[in-house]
């Protein structure tokens with residue numbers, strides 16, 4: 001009798017329990033505000049890309065960005081996140097996620113006439129694959 005009761009109790013409460021957990025996670029997710037591309041640009045990238053320090057391609061410069069736009073969203077997002085020549089990895093902010101960095105790249109490219117979208121899952125996958133390739137190449141060079 002006792003065991004029937006407890007399995008009933010579980011049967012009723014486990015869906016409710018998962019709902020509570022789901023709601024808790026959802027509210028957690030919305031508290032952790034993911035920065036927009038424009039915000040990340042202002043906070044992290046503007047220091048170099050507004051003035052063009054060290055030949056950083058300037059915000060809104062169609063000649064400089066035109067070439068990069070042709071290289072493609074996945075390529076320049078991965079290169080920039082990884083670091084390329086005078087461009088520091090993640091724009092020098094180790095806490096930036098690939099999605100946040102790539103959204104700032106979209107902001108930069110669109111200011112120079114591109115019509116890129118914030119990266120969706122497929123785009124993030126392509127960027128991450130390119131990053132993995134770069135990391136593997138770097139590891140090979142060291143050994």
Ligand code: HEC
Nearest residue numbers: 044045048054055056057076079080085086087091104105
């Ligand atoms: C400390 C200065 C500095 C900061 C901060 C910085 N950049 Fe750059 N960035 C550069 C320079 C310099 C280059 C040019 C690199 C070269 O070609 O020599 C560059 C190049 C790039 C490129 C082109 C990469 C390629 O494939 O040639 C992208 C994309 C880019 N930056 C995005 C960003 C984004 C997004 C941020 C902010 C999250 C950022 N940068 C922050 C200096 C900076």
